[in-house]
Ligand SMILES: Nc1ncnc2c1ncn2[C@@H]1O[C@H](COP(=O)(O)OP(=O)(O)OP(=O)(O)O)[C@@H](O)[C@H]1O
């Protein structure tokens with residue numbers, strides 16, 4: 059489902075953040091990406107989501123080689139991979155449902171079908187009845203769930219989330235994790251970067267750990 063072969067990543071002329079990374083993730087896995095701040099967790103997720111190109115090496119996602127993917131093939135990746143970034147990037151000039159509708163509009167889905175799908179996505183993350191709120195009127199946990207709804211509305215095969223439970227109380231964090239678990243249970247390959255190993259232990263079954271340029275692939279959960 060995801061395969062890295064001899065992947066290197068540096069920004070500009072800077073040092074290698076990732077160096078000679080090799081791993082393979084099978085469909086349906088739930089993977090925890092761990093490591094201290096600045097180690098390269100977000101960088102790893104961005105390479106999978108096609109938001110950053112690798113400096114060297116090959117990246118396969120959902121059967122496609124994406125390290126050399128031309129710009130016109132990017133929309134394919136947008137549909138295959140649902141991305142929830144560290145900053146949710148919600149749009150505050152429109153209400154919640156219109157945030158969720160955005161990827162469907164980009165994909166050119168017919169308006170009525172798009173509306174049905176967007177409402178279903180909001181229901182799945184427990185936000186029914188909040189469609190008309192502006193994201194600024196929603197709590198941090200609700201905004202995180204809205205970002206998840208927007209990421210899953212295109213029914214991606216892979217979900218990647220960058221610290222989706224940061225700044226949330228334990229109960230809200232657990233609720234967010236249950237949303238990911240539900241998607242994972244129906245076969246969505248899930249990768250989550252987090253500093254909360256204790257929370258991830260209840261959900262993930264494998265850890266990709268990055269620490270000071272060292273990469274380790276660990277069965278089970280280790281923060
Ligand atoms: N666009 C960029 N340009 C230059 N350097 C960058 C860029 N993005 C990240 N970096 C650098 O790459 C390194 C890894 O950053 P990354 O965001 O992947 O870390 P992280 O493990 O996600 O950290 P955190 O836990 O704080 O989110 C950092 O030293 C950071 O400064």
Ligand SMILES: [Mg+2]
Nearest residue numbers: 099100144220
């Ligand atoms: Mg990060």
